[in-house]
Amino acid sequence: METVNxxxxxxxxxxxxxxxxxxxxxxxxxxxxxxxKVVALDQPSETEKQRIGFMTGEIVVPDDFDRMVSDEIENLFGTGA
Structure with missing residues:
Protein backbone atom coordinates (compact mmCIF):
# COMPACT_ATOMS: atom_id res chain seq x y z
CA MET A 1 0.00 0.00 0.00
CA GLU A 2 1.33 3.40 -0.97
CA THR A 3 2.25 5.89 1.73
CA VAL A 4 2.38 9.61 0.92
CA ASN A 5 3.39 12.51 3.11
CA LYS A 37 -5.77 5.37 5.62
CA VAL A 38 -7.81 6.57 2.65
CA VAL A 39 -10.16 4.00 1.08
CA ALA A 40 -13.12 4.12 -1.28
CA LEU A 41 -16.48 4.47 0.49
CA ASP A 42 -17.94 1.37 -1.16
CA GLN A 43 -14.89 -0.73 -0.26
CA PRO A 44 -15.76 -3.17 2.56
CA SER A 45 -13.70 -2.95 5.71
CA GLU A 46 -11.64 -5.93 6.83
CA THR A 47 -14.39 -7.02 9.25
CA GLU A 48 -17.14 -6.75 6.61
CA LYS A 49 -15.44 -8.90 4.00
CA GLN A 50 -17.16 -12.19 3.38
CA ARG A 51 -15.04 -15.24 4.02
CA ILE A 52 -17.17 -17.82 2.19
CA GLY A 53 -14.93 -19.89 -0.02
CA PHE A 54 -11.70 -18.48 1.40
CA MET A 55 -10.09 -21.96 1.40
CA THR A 56 -11.43 -23.17 -1.94
CA GLY A 57 -9.13 -25.78 -3.38
CA GLU A 58 -7.11 -26.17 -0.16
CA ILE A 59 -9.36 -28.66 1.64
CA VAL A 60 -10.63 -31.98 0.31
CA VAL A 61 -13.61 -33.61 2.02
CA PRO A 62 -13.65 -37.39 1.44
CA ASP A 63 -16.75 -38.89 -0.18
CA ASP A 64 -17.30 -41.11 2.87
CA PHE A 65 -16.99 -38.23 5.36
CA ASP A 66 -20.42 -38.89 6.90
CA ARG A 67 -19.60 -42.59 7.35
CA MET A 68 -16.04 -42.23 8.67
CA VAL A 69 -15.38 -44.17 11.89
CA SER A 70 -19.02 -45.35 11.94
CA ASP A 71 -17.87 -48.79 13.19
CA GLU A 72 -16.12 -47.19 16.16
CA ILE A 73 -19.18 -45.07 16.96
CA GLU A 74 -21.45 -48.11 16.83
CA ASN A 75 -19.10 -49.95 19.19
CA LEU A 76 -19.11 -47.03 21.61
CA PHE A 77 -22.87 -46.42 21.63
CA GLY A 78 -24.28 -49.74 20.49
CA THR A 79 -26.46 -50.41 17.48
CA GLY A 80 -29.71 -49.62 19.24
CA ALA A 81 -31.06 -53.16 18.84
Missing part, protein backbone atom coordinates in the same frame (compact mmCIF):
# COMPACT_ATOMS: atom_id res chain seq x y z
CA UNK A 6 0.91 15.22 3.96
CA UNK A 7 2.52 17.79 1.63
CA UNK A 8 2.38 15.40 -1.33
CA UNK A 9 -1.23 14.52 -0.47
CA UNK A 10 -2.22 18.20 -0.53
CA UNK A 11 -0.38 18.75 -3.80
CA UNK A 12 -1.84 15.68 -5.57
CA UNK A 13 -5.17 15.30 -3.78
CA UNK A 14 -7.28 14.91 -6.93
CA UNK A 15 -5.03 12.17 -8.34
CA UNK A 16 -4.90 10.35 -5.00
CA UNK A 17 -8.68 10.51 -4.55
CA UNK A 18 -9.16 9.03 -8.01
CA UNK A 19 -6.80 6.16 -7.14
CA UNK A 20 -8.66 5.50 -3.89
CA UNK A 21 -11.99 5.53 -5.72
CA UNK A 22 -10.62 2.80 -8.02
CA UNK A 23 -9.85 0.68 -4.97
CA UNK A 24 -6.18 1.62 -4.55
CA UNK A 25 -6.18 2.74 -0.93
CA UNK A 26 -3.23 4.69 0.48
CA UNK A 27 -1.87 6.02 3.77
CA UNK A 28 -1.14 9.66 4.58
CA UNK A 29 1.83 10.19 6.91
CA UNK A 30 3.27 13.18 8.72
CA UNK A 31 7.01 13.16 9.40
CA UNK A 32 7.06 9.48 8.46
CA UNK A 33 4.37 8.54 10.99
CA UNK A 34 1.20 7.05 9.42
CA UNK A 35 -1.87 9.11 10.31
CA UNK A 36 -4.81 7.99 8.17
Missing amino acids: IHEAKTHLSRLVEKAARGESFIIAKAGKPLV
Whole structure:
Protein backbone atom coordinates (compact mmCIF):
# COMPACT_ATOMS: atom_id res chain seq x y z
CA MET A 1 0.00 0.00 0.00
CA GLU A 2 1.33 3.40 -0.97
CA THR A 3 2.25 5.89 1.73
CA VAL A 4 2.38 9.61 0.92
CA ASN A 5 3.39 12.51 3.11
CA ILE A 6 0.91 15.22 3.96
CA HIS A 7 2.52 17.79 1.63
CA GLU A 8 2.38 15.40 -1.33
CA ALA A 9 -1.23 14.52 -0.47
CA LYS A 10 -2.22 18.20 -0.53
CA THR A 11 -0.38 18.75 -3.80
CA HIS A 12 -1.84 15.68 -5.57
CA LEU A 13 -5.17 15.30 -3.78
CA SER A 14 -7.28 14.91 -6.93
CA ARG A 15 -5.03 12.17 -8.34
CA LEU A 16 -4.90 10.35 -5.00
CA VAL A 17 -8.68 10.51 -4.55
CA GLU A 18 -9.16 9.03 -8.01
CA LYS A 19 -6.80 6.16 -7.14
CA ALA A 20 -8.66 5.50 -3.89
CA ALA A 21 -11.99 5.53 -5.72
CA ARG A 22 -10.62 2.80 -8.02
CA GLY A 23 -9.85 0.68 -4.97
CA GLU A 24 -6.18 1.62 -4.55
CA SER A 25 -6.18 2.74 -0.93
CA PHE A 26 -3.23 4.69 0.48
CA ILE A 27 -1.87 6.02 3.77
CA ILE A 28 -1.14 9.66 4.58
CA ALA A 29 1.83 10.19 6.91
CA LYS A 30 3.27 13.18 8.72
CA ALA A 31 7.01 13.16 9.40
CA GLY A 32 7.06 9.48 8.46
CA LYS A 33 4.37 8.54 10.99
CA PRO A 34 1.20 7.05 9.42
CA LEU A 35 -1.87 9.11 10.31
CA VAL A 36 -4.81 7.99 8.17
CA LYS A 37 -5.77 5.37 5.62
CA VAL A 38 -7.81 6.57 2.65
CA VAL A 39 -10.16 4.00 1.08
CA ALA A 40 -13.12 4.12 -1.28
CA LEU A 41 -16.48 4.47 0.49
CA ASP A 42 -17.94 1.37 -1.16
CA GLN A 43 -14.89 -0.73 -0.26
CA PRO A 44 -15.76 -3.17 2.56
CA SER A 45 -13.70 -2.95 5.71
CA GLU A 46 -11.64 -5.93 6.83
CA THR A 47 -14.39 -7.02 9.25
CA GLU A 48 -17.14 -6.75 6.61
CA LYS A 49 -15.44 -8.90 4.00
CA GLN A 50 -17.16 -12.19 3.38
CA ARG A 51 -15.04 -15.24 4.02
CA ILE A 52 -17.17 -17.82 2.19
CA GLY A 53 -14.93 -19.89 -0.02
CA PHE A 54 -11.70 -18.48 1.40
CA MET A 55 -10.09 -21.96 1.40
CA THR A 56 -11.43 -23.17 -1.94
CA GLY A 57 -9.13 -25.78 -3.38
CA GLU A 58 -7.11 -26.17 -0.16
CA ILE A 59 -9.36 -28.66 1.64
CA VAL A 60 -10.63 -31.98 0.31
CA VAL A 61 -13.61 -33.61 2.02
CA PRO A 62 -13.65 -37.39 1.44
CA ASP A 63 -16.75 -38.89 -0.18
CA ASP A 64 -17.30 -41.11 2.87
CA PHE A 65 -16.99 -38.23 5.36
CA ASP A 66 -20.42 -38.89 6.90
CA ARG A 67 -19.60 -42.59 7.35
CA MET A 68 -16.04 -42.23 8.67
CA VAL A 69 -15.38 -44.17 11.89
CA SER A 70 -19.02 -45.35 11.94
CA ASP A 71 -17.87 -48.79 13.19
CA GLU A 72 -16.12 -47.19 16.16
CA ILE A 73 -19.18 -45.07 16.96
CA GLU A 74 -21.45 -48.11 16.83
CA ASN A 75 -19.10 -49.95 19.19
CA LEU A 76 -19.11 -47.03 21.61
CA PHE A 77 -22.87 -46.42 21.63
CA GLY A 78 -24.28 -49.74 20.49
CA THR A 79 -26.46 -50.41 17.48
CA GLY A 80 -29.71 -49.62 19.24
CA ALA A 81 -31.06 -53.16 18.84
